[in-house]
Structure formats: structure tokens, C-alpha cells
Amino acid sequence: xxxxxxxxxxxxxxxxxxxxxxxxxxxxxxxxxxxxxxxxxxxxxxxxxxxxxxxxxxxxxxxxxxxxxxxxxxxxxxxxxxxxxxxxxxxxxxxxxxxxxxxxxxxxxxxxxxxxxxxxxxxxxxxxxxxxxxxxxxxxxxxxxxxxxxxxxxxxxxxxxxxxxxxxxxxxxxxxxxxxxxxxxxxxxxxxxxxxxxxxxxxxxxxxxxxxxxxxxxxxxxxxxxxxxxxxxxxxxxxxxxxxxxxxxxxxxxxxxxxxxxxxxxxxxxxxxxxxxxxxxxxxxxxxxxxxxx
Amino acid sequence: xxxxxxxxxxxxxxxxxxxxxxxxxxxxxxxxxxxxxxxxxxxxxxxxxxxxxxxxxxxxxxxxxxxxxxxxxxxxxxxxxxxxxxxxxxxxxxxxxxxxxxxxxxxxxxxxxxxxxxxxxxxxxxxxxxxxxxxxxxxxxxxxxxxxxxxxxxxxxxxxxxxxxxxxxxxxxxxxxxxxxxxxxxxxxxxxxxxxxxxxxxxxxxxxxxxxxxxxxxxxxxxxxxxxxxxxxxxxxxxxxxxxxxxxxxxxxxxxxxxxxxxxxxxxx
Numbered sequence: 001x002x003x004x005x006x007x008x009x010x011x012x013x014x015x016x017x018x019x020x021x022x023x024x025x026x027x028x029x030x031x032x033x034x035x036x037x038x039x040x041x042x043x044x045x046x047x048x049x050x051x052x053x054x055x056x057x058x059x060x061x062x063x064x065x066x067x068x069x070x071x072x073x074x075x076x077x078x079x080x081x082x083x084x085x086x087x088x089x090x091x092x093x094x095x096x097x098x099x100x101x102x103x104x105x106x107x108x109x110x111x112x113x114x115x116x117x118x119x120x121x122x123x124x125x126x127x128x129x130x131x132x133x134x135x136x137x138x139x140x141x142x143x144x145x146x147x148x149x150x151x152x153x154x155x156x157x158x159x160x161x162x163x164x165x166x167x168x169x170x171x172x173x174x175x176x177x178x179x180x181x182x183x184x185x186x187x188x189x190x191x192x193x194x195x196x197x198x199x200x201x202x203x204x205x206x207x208x209x210x211x212x213x214x215x216x217x218x219x220x221x222x223x224x225x226x227x228x229x230x231x232x233x234x235x236x237x238x239x240x241x242x243x244x245x246x247x248x249x250x251x252x253x254x255x256x257x258x259x260x261x262x263x264x265x266x267x268x269x270x271x272x273x274x275x276x277x278x279x280x281x282x283x284x285x286x287x288x289x290x291x292x293x294x
Numbered sequence: 295x296x297x298x299x300x301x302x303x304x305x306x307x308x309x310x311x312x313x314x315x316x317x318x319x320x321x322x323x324x325x326x327x328x329x330x331x332x333x334x335x336x337x338x339x340x341x342x343x344x345x346x347x348x349x350x351x352x353x354x355x356x357x358x359x360x361x362x363x364x365x366x367x368x369x370x371x372x373x374x375x376x377x378x379x380x381x382x383x384x385x386x387x388x389x390x391x392x393x394x395x396x397x398x399x400x401x402x403x404x405x406x407x408x409x410x411x412x413x414x415x416x417x418x419x420x421x422x423x424x425x426x427x428x429x430x431x432x433x434x435x436x437x438x439x440x441x442x443x444x445x446x447x448x449x450x451x452x453x454x455x456x457x458x459x460x461x462x463x464x465x466x467x468x469x470x471x472x473x474x475x476x477x478x479x480x481x482x483x484x485x486x487x488x489x490x491x492x493x494x495x496x497x498x499x500x501x502x503x504x505x506x507x508x509x510x511x512x513x514x515x516x517x518x519x520x521x522x523x524x525x526x527x528x529x530x531x532x533x534x535x536x537x538x539x540x541x542x543x544x545x546x547x548x549x550x551x552x553x554x555x556x557x558x559x560x561x562x563x
Contacts, residue, residue, distance in 0.1 A: 136546030
């Protein structure tokens, strides 16, 4: 328990570091010049952003958070965000991410089982080829290929398609890890003993092998959950989903500096929550983790 | 002489082949692609063929990946070496900092760094960094943490060997150990880590460019795909996306094969 709290504490430190670093980075940006570059903000807008950031005020770095807690809008009226809207958008992205995580686990299990079957046949090369294609495919490519069906023709649910698209490479990544663990586990004596006693292969797999293999996934699920949430940025952009990723990308493109500070900090907080959840789940499902910490 | 695994050769040959092809087709003989491209012209840029844009983008993406991969590997190696040489509290804190950095998603941090860099650039204080340099620096600032952790762990393992202990007992200093005894064993691992950073940098750059945040000119593969999005709503628009995607997959495949093979290759006895 002490080690768990220590790890969570270390992760929690990340949140104020990100908040302060992103605040001072954004507050120091020269947001206006005299030239006609279209990416520059006008002096009026720059002044509004600086008011949002509380530049020059005592404890100015708390200003964005004060505005959010008071229910005021951060940023310009059209592209800004209130605290409630931010939470709503975040819940949308996290929802898509959670569905994607479930899908990724399904792909992982399926790929691991197929890889194990392919290992002995002519399809062994697929065990290497599928991960190579998956890892070399950024999220936006399958999203772009499905976009006409989803956005233009309205054939599929955009949220579900986004979850499907972002779950592909994390699923194959987890499947690669699971496949390796499965291969090691299937070679153990207890599997042979169970099979020699007449248990069908499916039962051996379900009752004996998988419970021993699944905890191996937990080490990778934290980074994968992070990748799923970050990956949803591209899918949300392509499918036009009005969630957190879309807000973040637009805030960067429109130089909504206060929104960038708040969104970056909120995202770092989500990562801490993900890390904490993975640690707790590991304690619940893996007796070895409990014994190691006892 | 260390034997380089066959898979590493395949990966390196694929990378080299793609580099040579993009250089020859996109830079030296661009008119060949302009005249013979079977995929036709790009709908949103009718003055260029799809092949010209895809191979031109491949050259830019590859250059960014190589530069950012080398810089982030160098930074990671420097941080790990200094942390191991100094040791103690500094090493612990540096490694915790690298873990914290590693936990942040690449794309998000690169977007913030691009925003900062472009604002400085617009204000005329970018220290001479153009869009290419800005992207390379952003990717390197994001990508140093993983290599730093890997190099630190590898140095820790290598330092446990008997010949290192013997050299230390004979009065060998930290820099001497690093340069004379550890570096030869570390070198293939450095190459493997560099090759593993290459696809990560290319994919992060592609995603950020796809969002329209980077201002890369000529366009990288990611920016090309991002700006060609509208073509997909027309019949046959996938011909614009598929070639660039295939090149991206081959690039990542080559780097991954070489990196994995070198990292797990046979060790000198």
C-alpha cells in the first residue's frame, strides 16, 4: 500500500509541474506583431488572452482556474470554453477512449490466439506483418478512409467508428505482448498435465492459462490508455466529434493560450487518474502484486 | 566482429532503398514522376501528381525522422551518461524527470511546442529555426526521455561486468570507463534506440502536421495526407491517401525491423 501511495504521489507531482510549465510558456509567448501574417492574433485578441492568463496580476497563474470555477468563459466567445463545457468534452473523449480500450483488449486477445495458431503454419509471417502494418499506420489514416462513410453518408456512428479506429494499433500492441506471454505459458508443465487428463484445449486456455497471462497486460495498459486518449485527438478531428481532442487542437490552432494551459493540465490529471486506476486494478486482479507489496 | 542479424539488414535496406528512391524520384528526376505517375494528379493541387507529392513527402518525413531521432538519442545518451557519472540524488531525480516526461503523450507536447515556436518565429525571435528545425527540436525535446531511461538501464547493467569493476579498481575514472570500456558495448544499442526513435518521430510529426499545426514546406507525408482530406469525399479519392500510407508503413517497418533485430542481436562473447 505504501508503495502504491508513493507511486501515485510521484504521478500527482506531474499535474502542478505541467500546470506551471504550460502557464509560464504560454504567458511568455509574443502573440502579436505588426505584420499581416494571418496566423497572428490581433492586438485586441492578444490583450483578451493576456487577461485570461492574468498576466501582470498578483497570483496571475491562478486566473484561468478562477474564471473556470466562477463559470466564466475562457478564451474568446466563439471558440472559448467554460468549466462545464470542458468537463462535458472531456467526458466525451474519455467515453470514446474507454470503448476503444475494451475493443483494444478484444483485438489483443484475438490477435494473441491467432498468432499462437499461425506460429505452426504457413501464416507465421502474419505474426510479424500485422504488427508492422498496425504500428506504421497513424490513427488518422484509417479515420480518413472511413470518413466518407461516417461523415458524408452517415452510415456509421462517429463515436463508435472513432473508438474502432483508435483501438487498432494499441490492440495489436497488447496482442503482441499477450501472444509472447501465451507462448511461454502454453509450454509449461501444468498445461500438459491438464491436457493429458483429458481437458479440452478451450477449457485449459480459459480456466488455467488466461488467468495467468492477463496480469502481464496490466504493465502495458497504462501507456496504452494514454495513447488511446491522445489518439482520439486525430479521430475526433476527422469525424468532427466536438470533444476534448477537437477543443485542444482548435485551441492550439487559434492560439487560445489560456485554454491550452487549462486543457494541458486537465489532460495530465486524466493521465494520473489512469495510472492510479491501473495500479488499483493490478492489486485487485494480480495476487503476485499484492504479495510483492505486503 | 559482431554479426549483424539478417532482419536488421532487411530493415536497413528498406530504409536505404526508400531514402534513395525518394531522393532520386523527388529531387533528382522529378519530371519522371510527373510524366509517368499512374495515380494521376492530386485533386486539390492539380499542378502536381500524386506520386510527386507522396515521394516528396517521404523525403521530408525521412529527413525529419533521421534528424529528430538522432537529436533525441543524443540528448538521451547525454542525460543518461551524466546521470550515471554523477550518480546519487541527481541520478534519481533526473530519471524521475525523464519518467514524468515519458508519461506525457508526444503529440500533445509537440503541439504546444509548435505553438510556442511558431509564435516566437512570427515575432522574429526563433533563433534561425525554420519550420523544419522547429519540428526537429520539438520532437527531440519530447523524445529524449525514453532513450535516457533505456541508456541509463543499459549502462547500469554494463557497469556490473567484471572487466569494468577491474578497470575501476585499477583507478579508471568515470569518463574513462564510459569512453574506453562501456561505449563499444553500448554502440549497437545506441543505433537500435536511434532506429526505434525514427518511426516514433515520423508518426508524431505526421499526426501534428495532419492537424495543420506544422507549417512544413515542402510538405511531409502527414501534411500531405492532412491537406488531401477533401479528396476522399470524391469517388476514387483513396488513390490520394493509399500511396502515402503505404510509404509511411514501409518506412516504419524498415526502422522497426532494424531496431528490433539490433536490440536483440547476438552479443559478443
